[in-house]
Amino acid sequence: MSKAAEIDIVSVSKVYGTATAVDTISLKIPAGTYCCLLGPSGCGKTSTLRMIAGHEVISSGDIRLGNTVVTDFPPAKRGTAMMFQSYALFPHLDLIDNVAFSLKMKGVGKEERRAKAMAMLKLMQMDAYATRRPAQLSGGQQQRVALARALITDPEALLLDEPLSALDPFLKIRMRAELKKLQTSLGITFVHVTHSQEEAMALADLIVVMNDGRIEQAAHPRTVFERPATAFVARFMGDHNVVSGRVANSSKGFVHFDIPGGISLAAAGHAEAGAAIDIAIRTDRVRISGASAAGFGFTGVVSNIEYRGASIKLSVAGAGIDDFTVIVSDQAFDEKPVFVGEAIPLAWDSNDAIILGRLNS
Numbered sequence: 001m002s003k004a005a006e007i008d009i010v011s012v013s014k015v016y017g018t019a020t021a022v023d024t025i026s027l028k029i030p031a032g033t034y035c036c037l038l039g040p041s042g043c044g045k046t047s048t049l050r051m052i053a054g055h056e057v058i059s060s061g062d063i064r065l066g067n068t069v070v071t072d073f074p075p076a077k078r079g080t081a082m083m084f085q086s087y088a089l090f091p092h093l094d095l096i097d098n099v100a101f102s103l104k105m106k107g108v109g110k111e112e113r114r115a116k117a118m119a120m121l122k123l124m125q126m127d128a129y130a131t132r133r134p135a136q137l138s139g140g141q142q143q144r145v146a147l148a149r150a151l152i153t154d155p156e157a158l159l160l161d162e163p164l165s166a167l168d169p170f171l172k173i174r175m176r177a178e179l180k181k182l183q184t185s186l187g188i189t190f191v192h193v194t195h196s197q198e199e200a201m202a203l204a205d206l207i208v209v210m211n212d213g214r215i216e217q218a219a220h221p222r223t224v225f226e227r228p229a230t231a232f233v234a235r236f237m238g239d240h241n242v243v244s245g246r247v248a249n250s251s252k253g254f255v256h257f258d259i260p261g262g263i264s265l266a267a268a269g270h271a272e273a274g275a276a277i278d279i280a281i282r283t284d285r286v287r288i289s290g291a292s293a294a295g296f297g298f299t300g301v302v303s304n305i306e307y308r309g310a311s312i313k314l315s316v317a318g319a320g321i322d323d324f325t326v327i328v329s330d331q332a333f334d335e336k337p338v339f340v341g342e343a344i345p346l347a348w349d350s351n352d353a354i355i356l357g358r359l360n361s
Contacts, residue, residue, distance in 0.1 A: 004032040004188040005066040005079060005156035007052060012061030014047045014213075021047040023213035024061070029206060031066075034183045034190045036200035039210035040236070045193045046161060048210070052191060053082045053159050065156060081155035085162045087146040089134040095121060096130050099149045120148035140171045147182070157189040164199060176202050197237050201225065209233050231278040231356050240280040241324050242356070247271045255355065256295060262320015266295025267353040278356040284311075284327040285352040288338065292347030299345050300324060302338055314338065316346065 007029040014022040022044040029035045037045035050056035052063055054075035062071045070078045089098050096117045097104075103113035121127045124144040134142055143163065150158055163179070164172045180203055183190045194200055200207050201221045208218040209232075217229035228234035231242045243265060245257040255271045257279075258264050267279045289297075300318035312333040314326040326346060338344050 003156065006031045006064075007035075007157060007189060007191065008064040009048070009052070010062045010064065012048070012051060012063060013059045014044070014051060014056060015059040020213055022051070025210075025213075025215050027208060027215060027218055029189060029191060031189055032187050033205045034180065034203055035192065035206040035208060036204035037191065037193045037208050037210060038195070038197065038200040038236075040195060043210040044213040045195075045208075045210050049082075049159050049161055049191060049193050052157070053080055054078050055082065079156040080159055081150040081153050081157075082159045083146050083150045083161065083163055085165060087134075087142050087166075089142060089145060089149075091134055094131050094133055095126065095145050098134065098145060099152055101149065102153050116152055117148070120152045121145070123151075124148045139167050140175055143167070143175060144178075151186070155188065157191060158183075160190065160192040162193055162195075164194070164196075172199075179203060209236060211236070226282075227354060228280055229357050231280070231358075234278075234280040234356060239284070240282055240354075241286070242278055242280055243321060243324075244276070244278050245320075247273050247275045247277050249273050254295070254350070259320035263298045263318060264295060265298070265353070266350070267355050268350055269355040271355065278358070280354045280356055281348055281352055283313075283325045286324075286326045286346050286348050288326070288328065288332075288336065288344050289347045290345040292345070293350060296350055296353065297345065297347035299343055302340050302342050302344060305338070305340060316344065318346075 009025060009027040011024050011026055012022060013020065013024050037048060039045050047056055051058050054073060058071055062069055065079055096114055099120050100113040100117035103116060118127060118130060121130055124147060126141060126144050129137065129141065164175055167175060176199060192203060204221055206218060207221050207224045209216045209224065211232050217224055217233045224233060225237060225239060228237060228240060234240040234242050243259060245259040248256045248258050250270045253268060254266045255269050256264060256266050257277050271277055298318045300316035302314055303317050304315035306313040311327050311329055316324045316326060318324060
């Protein structure tokens with residue numbers, strides 16, 4: 001296998017007519033990293049991937065692969081390989097010829113390319129199916145063939161566009177583990193587009209959360225989960241409550257702020273009086289308890305209860321807070337059940353309230 005390459009995206013934009021799909025993003029993906037571009041539909045993640053691949057012309061900025069600026073290179077000259085969402089296998093060719101196709105285009109002799117294709121199918125545990133056509137395979141098997149076809153060119157980086165979206169939930173989880181194992185054993189850079197937070201958390205060394213053509217946060221999954229950089233990241237990852245207000249004052253290392261039409265809360269840190277502020281509180285760090293330090297809790301009314309097996313999700317509304325989520329264990333809920341319409345006291349520790357940053361507009 002060829003060595004992995006660092007990918008350096010420098011002030012890259014993509015404009016379609018009057019619409020900006022990608023807005024001056026810069027990102028370094030270290031060599032050998034499993035990177036997930038994560039975000040809602042239309043956030044610019046697929047355009048970014050296609051610009052790295054060379055399937056999309058860059059409007060401004062540069063992309064470097066290793067030490068080479070590849071901005072104006074055609075896809076075949078970049079040292080990247082792309083696996084498309086649809087797999088795009090040739091229905092009339094058997095698996096060997098499907099996998100060997102790019103080598104045929106490069107003029108590699110029949111015996112050599114077929115031998116390489118068999119080796120790739122073996123790596124994917126698909127060698128027993130070598131003479132079958134794509135239509136005779138399951139979705140998971142087709143995906144393995146598409147991977148083999150992408151990897152046969154010996155790329156420095158593999159680019160994957162929503163590769164798991166066509167699979168059923170059980171197969172998704174199995175193929176997720178296969179992808180991670182494959183990336184670890186090959187040691188090459190993977191860049192994987194997904195809108196699934198769970199998929200990104202399970203696979204990535206580096207999660208890049210995109211929104212509206214810009215990067216909101218690029219960090220290790222644990223950092224994104226535990227310390228979201230912005231209100232968008234906190235909301236999109238789905239494991240934090242975001243509360244917005246205006247700063248009343250800062251004293252003794254804490255910011256005190258007021259929520260419009262409601263309560264006053266606090267968070268560790270410093271902010272100017274009168275400034276707008278967003279804070280995040282992990283849903284699983286909130287407890288049902290009247291014992292809370294001032295500014296680290298409120299009383300709300302339970303609006304919904306959702307059973308999730310090992311945990312229960314409570315939706316609570318308080319003064320100025322329409323929707324606040326609390327995740328409690330099934331054991332804690334059984335010991336002290338609550339009911340829709342009941343007023344309950346909520347509390348959290350002072351270090352569980354995080355002040356969020358804002359992207360400069």
